[in-house]
Each structure stands twice: as C-alpha cells, then as structure tokens.
Amino acid sequence: MTLPVLATDTIETTDSDALWWRSAVIYQVYVRSFADGNADGTGDLAGVRAHLGYLKDLGVDAIWFNPWYPSPLADGGYDVSDYRDIHPAFGTLREAELLIAEALALGIRTIIDIVPNHVSDQHPWFQAALAAGPGSPERERFWFHPGAGEGGNEMPNHWVSNFSGDTWTRTTNPDGSQGEWYLHLFTPEQPDLNWNHPDVRREHEEILRFWFDRGVAGVRIDSAALLVKAAGLPEVPEAPGPGEHPNTDRDELHQIYRDWRAIADSYEGTRVLVGELWLPDAERFAKYLRPDEMHTAFNFDFMTRPWDAAELRTSIDQTLAAHAPVGAPSTWVLSNHDITRPVTRYGRDDSSFDFLKKRIGTPTDLELGVRRARAAALLTAALPGSLYIYQGDELGLPEAEGIPAALIQDPMHFRSGGVDPGRDGCRVPLPWRGTEPPFGFSADAAEAANGAQPWLPQPSEWATLTVQAQESDPRSMLWLYRQALRTRKREAALGDGGLHWLPSDPDVLAFARGDRFVNVTNLSSAAIPLPAHDSILLSSSALDGGLLPAQATVWLRVSPQHPQHHKHTERIRQ
Template identity: 55%
Template sequence: MALDDDSQWWRSAVVYQVYPRSFADANGDGTGDVPGIIDKLEYLADLGVDAVWVSPWYPSPLADGGYDVSDYRGILPEFGTLAEADTFVARAHELGLRVLIDLVPNHSSDEHQWFVDALAAAPGSAERDLYLFRDGLGDDGEQPPNNWPAMFGGGAWERTTDADGTPGQWYLHLFDIKQPDWNWDNPAVADEFDSILRFWFDRGVDGFRIDVANSMAKAAGLPDVDVDPATGELLTNTLTGSPYLNQPHVHDILRRWRTVADSYADSELGARVFVSEAWVTPASELAKYVRDDELHTTFNFDALMCEWSAESQRNVIDLTLRATGAVGAPPTWVLANHDTTRVVTRYGRSITGARFTPKGMDLDSFAGVGSVPDGVTDIELGRKRARAAVLLELALPGGAYVYQGDELGLEEVEDIPEELLQDPTWERSGHTVRGRDGCRVPLPWSGTEAPFGFGSADTPPWLPQPAGWAALTQEVQDADPTSHLNHYRAALAHRREHPALGDGTMAWDGDVPPGVLSFTREPGFRCVVNFGPDPYALPADAQVLIASGDAASGTLGVDEAVWLQV
C-alpha cells in the first residue's frame, strides 16, 4: 500500500511513537536500532496507524536519552546509519506510513561542535553568542546570572572554567547540564535550523515533532522569576508560562518554520508538517501554536493528564474542541508518551490524573510529569480502563497518538534497580525522583523469558524487563483474539473504515445518566463510556461495532466503552 495523496492526512492521522532505543533490536546488542524499526514496519502497518514518529535518533552522548544532540544531520552509530534511515523512510512510504522525526531546537549537547568551539572561545566572541553565556553576579561572578530552575532539578546555569583554570562565565541549560540552550536571538542559529529542516525534508521525511516548542524564546534581559518572600520558593508554573517558556516571540520562529515546510508543497510528498510539543495550558493558549501560519497540530497534554472521570474528560474534550476550532486546527488526543507514566499504571491508581473544570486544569490536582501519586497500582483495573480509554481517544474528532507498548497493555516498570537508572532527573534531584525510565523499558516481542526478543542473554536490554511481560509479548497476544493488541487492531481498523471517524465534528448525547459520556458522530456512529458506579443499558436498536468489555448482554459495564452503529 503506497502513500495516499491526501494533502490533509495529518488532520486525522493516528501516529505511533517509536522510542528507538527501546523499540526493536535487530542486532541483539541490547539497544534498539533503525534496522529493528524497519523489521517492525509491517507490524505497525498491520496495527493500522497512519504515521510513525521516531524520537531522536541523532548522534548523542545520551545524557538525556537522545534529546542532547551532538549532530543534527546524522544517526547515532548504536542505532544505525544515514543509509539505513533512508531505507526506513522509503520502506515506510511503501507501506503507506508517513514518517515524522524529532527536532530538538531549544538546546544541543555540550558535545556539539559549536558548543565545544564556544567553550574554547573568549567571552563576547561570535562562537559564544550562539549559546546563552553570561557573566555571573556577585563580586567574583560566583552567583548565577538569575534564579531560573532547571527542568530536571537544580539551577539552570553552569559555570565554565577558563583555559587558565579560573572560574569563567555561566551558560544556560533549562534541562540537564549537558544540554546548553541555543541563543535564538542570533540569526545564525535560525539559519542553521532552516538548513537542518531542509536536510531531512530532502531525504523524504514528512514532518517533525518539535521538542519543547514553547521554549526557544526567552524574555529580554533574562529576568528573575518571582520568589515567595516567606518560603523562598519560585512562584512560576511552567504550564502557564515564565520568562523562559511560552514567550510571545517564540511564534516568530514557528512561522519561519512553516514557511520552510510550505515551500515543499509542489514536491512529490507535498508540504511537510509539524507537531508541537508544548506543555502549555489553558487550551486557548496552546491553540496559538497551531494558527494557520504556524505549526499544523499539537500534542494534547491536557488530554494526557486528565483524570479518569466523566466530568473531567468531558471538560477537556470541550476545551480542546473549542480552542482548536477557533483557529481552524484539528484536535489531537493522547494517552501517554516517553515522558509520562504509562497509562495502565496511571489509571490503576486512586488518583488517575488532573481534574479539569470548564475553565481548565486544576493545577494543584496532579503530581505532574514523570510521576504518579504514591500508592499501590491495580494493574488489572488500569488495563481495563486503558482498553476503554483508547476507544474514547480514537472516536473523538481529529488525530491521535499511540506510544509504543501501549497497544500491548504494558505497565510502568517501577522497580528498576537504582544503579541502572539513566534519566538525568535521578541525579539532578539528588536521587529523590526516579524519572522516566519506567516507561522506556524495551518492548517484549517473543519468548517466555527476558529479553523477549530484544537483546540476548549475553547482551541484555539496556533497561531490564519484568518477568511478567511474558504474558504480554506480541507473540502471545497475536494468538489471543481478546488481547489488548488485537483490541487496538480492531479499533484502528474500524476507525479507518467508518466514514464518521477521523477529522470532523461530534455532538454530546443528552439521554445518559451522570457518570456516562455518550456522543454521536455522523453518519450513524455513537461512542459510550461508562465512568459511573453502575452498568448502563445500551440502546436496544444499536449494533455493537467494538467494545472494551463484554457488551453482548446489552449493558455497558463500569470502566468500559463501546462503539455503536446507530
């Protein structure tokens, strides 16, 4: 199946995220690779997705899982070669799959040649102006230039050492010490990223997911964030904005990129597309990133973080549809990604996410990214809710995302030995926050014991897999028509076939009790999700297309969802 010629494919696309280090290992060395992705492309095509998004595959010291890029025009040797990347893109297109890759524009690796040159150059040099170097405060410059925090813990400034061994200037790193921020006020940086975009577009890539798309622009003068005078705590919420996030002039950068993408409109693959990763709320503010001259779609973190309740889910759906509709962009729906606790675990806890009101997220109601509240996880309950959640996600108007392994019903791995943790958050937090490794454990493909077709006994996977995943391998689930995997396949097949699904509109149904969400999409489709305490009687004249549980009795159980032909 070749690519279709729909220039608006992205408005309805279901995108599968590949975290390459953990997806598939073709050479058995315990690390995923590009040949492994190629080997599994037919699996992805059979799953029924429309596009594959590959997290960073660039050369990198892997201080932050590849989001510390040392060369934007290459492939990490552990993952493969540029030639193999080209083969992957071509084979994906042969199977009808579009290809998105990550762009990491806020920061590079400290091993990027431009930063190496900047460290070797003098203060005030052209090399240093590519990044954000500043003199320190205090008599000897011993204090950082401002009080900004780093996302992974600690402060956001690192002091350099001059050639003579004396302390030097400081450089900004909003994330890890090994991730210095680019200076986007320097035209040379903007020109370089235009060139990087064209390098990959010319190789056939269909688009980019923009990492931290709200971060490149900083407030003039790099002012301090406000501090509570009583406690000393920083008074900034990164979801609503700060001097280093969601600054208005970030949109100038996004418009420039849109011009680059649109310049390919007459090419064989057509205009290329962008997906925003911007942790921004409320939805009306996030919608600014997908105005018609900026990015095409945006990752919906409100939907990802929303708790499992009828009230919050309805509120987040209404907020999303209203905000994206106002700018003419399609909404997207998300349950998980490589930065967040797996949905099975999150939905198996007593607190399942953030509360949403008609005005937006209650910012105090959830622990946040990469963590869940303390407590015991009911895995079976979480998996039951996850089966229902994917039917809700795929029934809504617009596009959707599937994070690798969610189709297998994998849970978060919460007992990785401390000495094996690699997320920089673990070190930066002083070993108090375990970080995101638990959702990045390599996938189980086959066999009855680890490494489940990933790595070998001599070279085990780079993160250990739970023994219980023997029951969740692709091999086992292929043979079980009721498995989580086959549930995903059936839902995606119905989505492709039903004329009501994908981009479009929906209308809430009014004839349902509290705790039940029901909406209709024309022609003739209805989705019902039961969040309430009691079973719900389905309409007698409706045909069940697919259900997350057993709807044959005519009732929808608690924490179940169903698609109906009406």
C-alpha cells in the first residue's frame, strides 16, 4: 500500500495567540550539533539561521535552545559563566537577537534554557568567593561549609550527585592549606547557588527580563526542583515524605516560580515557563503547574517507560490525571540531549530508560527500533497537549555508540568509571547531505576552506539518514514527521483537548480525539484489523492487506456515527 501524501499547507501562529504553548510543537536545538556556519567543527547560530527554512517546513511552532551562553563546557554548556552573552563558538548576542526575530517572522518562537541551580566555577561570583575566603559575603551566594571529622577532612554530608560520585569539593587556601568545602549536586565545575540569598534571586529575575526584552517567548528551567536546600544541609532520610527531601522539591520553591511567573506575565504576549521536573509524586508535580507558577513541565515518565501497551497507557492516564486539577496541558517527548535515542532504545530487550542502567555494549535490534520509533512518533503527536522533538529524531538517527574513547566528552561517562557510555551518543552533529562525513554539517564554502571535522564523529552509515536522502522519500522518518505535524495542525481535535479511550485488546492503544479522529497503535506481535473508518490519514507502516502491522500506528478519519464513539463499541482485536 502506498502511504497517503498530504497537502503542504500549514497554519501560522501569531503573537496574538495567547494559548500557543498549550498545543505547540517545540523542536529542541542542541546548538553545538545542529549546523556549523563557519566550518570550525562546532554548530553555531549562523548554522541555525541558515536552516530556519528546514524547521519551517518541518512544521514546528517554537525552538528550544540548550544553553548557548559563555561556558567552559565542562557539562555541555550547563556550566554557565555569563548569562547575558553568547558562547563565542556559537556566535554573538547580536546574532541571537537576529535569530529570534528571523524565526518569529516565520511563525517560530524561541525558548531558551535557564540553569538556576548552579553556575560555572569560572563565573565571576564563584571566582570572587574563592578569592574572598571563609566567612566572606561573596561565599554566602554558594554553599561553602567547614568539613566534618578531624581536621575537617570529611565532607559536610553524604548527598549523592546526579552525575555519580561526591557532591562536595574541598578548596585550597591561599597559603596552600586545605580550606572549606563547597556543594555541587552535579560536577565540581558546577557549584550550587544558595537560593536563600537575595542576590541570587534578584540576579535570576534580571536574567529573565534581559532575555524577555530580546523577544524570547519562554524559558526552560533546568533542574527546576533542586534550587532550595534544607537549613543545616541534613542527610537524606531513608524514606523522605512529601517535601522532606533536603535538596529536592522543597516547598519554598513555589514562591520563586510565582515571582518568575509575575515577571513573565508583565510582558506582552505569553512568555512561558517550562520546568524540568523529575518527580515521581504526581500531586507534588502538579503543584508547580498551578496558574500562578509554571505553564508546563516536561513529562519524563512517558519517555522512560518501556514499549509496552499497559505501561504506556498507565503513563498517559497518570499524566493526564496529574495535569487535570490545575488545568495545565501535558507535554510529550520521546528523547532529549540526555536520553538514548528512540530508534536505539526501542530496539533493546529492556526498552525503558534509566540513567543507572546505561551500559556500554548493550545490543539493539535497529530494524525493530525503527518500526517502534515510527509508531511512537505518531502516538505522541496524537496525545493531548504540546509535543517536543529532539533534533535528529525526525531523521530516525540511532544512538552513535562507536565514539572512540579518546573523543568522549560527557562527564557522566568519566564519573561512572567508564561504565556509563555517557550522553555524547545522542549529541553527535546532524547529517544534512552527501554520502560521507561530515554530511554537510558545515557550510559548503567554509567547509572547503577550513576542513575542520565535527566536534564528535558521525557514523559513516548515516549516509542513508541525511536530510537530503530522506526529504523526497515517502518511506523515510523525515517524511513521516513532516506529514504528522501538518496533519496535527489541520486537525482541530489534535493538540490541546481531551482523549477518549476505545475498547481494544491489551496490546493495542486506541483512542479518539474529538468525534472524527482515531489513533490506533499496535504494540502486539501480529497484524490487526482496523476499526470502521472513512479514510486513512497517516500510517507509520504500510498496511498489510488492510491490516495494521505489528509495531505500527495509524491515524484514521471516522464519521461521528461510527460505533466506536459509543459505549458498547466492538473491541479492536488482534
């Protein structure tokens, strides 16, 4: 069967659309790996500006940029040394302003990353704190603390780092003697800020205004649940109750985000706050999405679930239920710059995701992973709320697992003792065109002149996955994503709104959006018949004699009178 070709018209978003964020398709740009405008091997803002047309054609409503600020890049830019400028490798502040304006002219808004929990150890504040010494006002902006035990040789507490290893590093005094310890929930190059200090709060409020003044439509808040620490920095209880963890999900956080929301709401148009919140408690999670706090938050639960119908349905139900009391839209995402890519993850025996389970050499069935990733792309695009797409997922890129050890840069790899492969595999530069690396990652003229290699090597087998190779192929992942996003814009029932489950066998996810759209995802091992329908809008795999193959999703146009919209509908069976 030939998959249907859809019209190419799209619906524009405008500044006057106050609710744009509730249904938006947001594309995550990891600048360093998107496109290289000057052929020095590193992606930059010039590269993004040159490819805004690609994003327009893809059908996205906004771009979310990972940190683009000056940084020593000890943690991929999440160690920020200056929030009011652009990393020289990426371009200039003026280029960022132009990019924001040029994207908006195409109907694409810009969301930037804010990293409030910590700064770089090269940040002027931290350098001043080191120079000022114990007891100084400069050190009060951070968590400097005398050590425990004899001679202060033991860490002040035993909190566990999100990157494995210790959370405290000892300083050296000017005379060479050992000094105080400072807290870092991530790497030693990322000292935690003390959010009890008024300077810290005032600085971040001014940072928000700085970027809102330059036209950004929102901020993604990194590690949003970690900012506030309990007085006295006590040890983590064996089983902390709600709000009892000493460095995560403290109740005091909510006033910070209420203050931020007031700033966002003071600007014309809707400036959104998007939280990175890894919280298992749905009730605690929802509190951050009350009308006077954040607009939305990342839904990590769905992304980390295995490819299993019961697991995914549970996640969908729990997610919608958690958001309902506060009236916030859900978000759906299959991966990001920290997560193993879907094509690889879904091809493994354990298709769930857990940072602690990542191991070098885990086998993957890529053919199976591709089928499942295609099905997942349509499934997530049909769910209520907003959709995030990590760059390269629309190309079906697998995790790059053959990066030579000498070229690995991610601190998660090193802090795990080399057990964790790290996150570089999902951060490899995108392939745009051609048949061999660097696949047009750099601008043609500049590439010929400079010849610099990308900062991470691209697998040679990506020759079949370039944008050029896929854009006219109706069987490709890129074609599927483009058609899905165009359909999503045209279908009034998609995006924000409700969902109605349809009766189906246990390995099938079937639901209606509105009275004319039905999604059917077949996670079983056999083809299944389709329910009554008027037409097929889109399918992740070609139908097999009218049946939906295993590991596939189909979008159907139905008539309101069809029986699947009534209580006693026929079950969708294998």
